[in-house]
Amino acid sequence: GLRKKEVNVLCLGLDNSGKTTIINQLKPSNTQTQEIVPTIGFNIERFKSSSLSFTVFDMSGQSRYRNLWEHCYKESHAIIFVIDSGDKLRMVVAKEELDTLLNHEDIRNRKMPVLFFANKMDLRDAMSSVRVSQLLSLENIKEKPWHICASDAIKGEGLQEGLDWLHVLLQ
Numbered sequence: 001g002l003r004k005k006e007v008n009v010l011c012l013g014l015d016n017s018g019k020t021t022i023i024n025q026l027k028p029s030n031t032q033t034q035e036i037v038p039t040i041g042f043n044i045e046r047f048k049s050s051s052l053s054f055t056v057f058d059m060s061g062q063s064r065y066r067n068l069w070e071h072c073y074k075e076s077h078a079i080i081f082v083i084d085s086g087d088k089l090r091m092v093v094a095k096e097e098l099d100t101l102l103n104h105e106d107i108r109n110r111k112m113p114v115l116f117f118a119n120k121m122d123l124r125d126a127m128s129s130v131r132v133s134q135l136l137s138l139e140n141i142k143e144k145p146w147h148i149c150a151s152d153a154i155k156g157e158g159l160q161e162g163l164d165w166l167h168v169l170l171q
């Protein structure tokens with residue numbers, strides 16, 4: 001058959017935001033795991049879509065491992081940045097990490113797409129994706145295509161919309 005285009009996607013965001021849960025939902029159901037544990041360091045996951053072959057770097061969001069993120073920037077073609085929409089207290093920390101990422105020399109001048117998941121939209125006190133994008137000042141991102149989706153990674157809601165957006169840009 002046709003060779004699928006290989007794309008490397010970096011999945012970032014604070015610990016407990018739902019990165020591993022999201023990636024697990026994107027994998028074929030026969031390779032999904034039932035029990036998701038906090039990521040130590042990082043995991044590499046591979047799955048295919050109709051025309052793309054994805055390699056996803058699922059990074060730990062714990063502060064002690066966040067220094068690993070930058071080692072993956074050069075090889076990445078796209079970023080998925082996950083936010084816990086219910087975690088109001090740490091939204092400033094998420095913004096700090098996002099700003100550091102976007103200002104990094106390996107990221108700054110590239111037109112790579114950034115997909116945001118405002119995850120845990122099922123929580124009663126979750127912020128809307130509009131509110132999350134305001135708090136993260138996403139309108140200031142001029143040099144990269146970006147998109148934000150509200151998601152519930154446990155039910156799998158909102159994930160396909162995000163992946164479809166990414167798919168068009170990476171093809």
Ligand code: GTP
Pocket residue numbers: 013014015016017018019020021022036037038039040059060061062082119120121122123151152153154155
């Ligand atoms: P690290 O690996 O530590 O960086 O965390 P992570 O971002 O990979 O988070 P993980 O996927 O391990 O999820 C953390 C917790 O949030 C787990 O208990 C998940 O079940 C839960 N969770 C993930 N997504 C959702 C969601 O959309 N809604 C709710 N209510 N809980 C979620």
Ligand code: MG
Pocket residue numbers: 019020021037038039058059060061
């Ligand atoms: Mg994880």
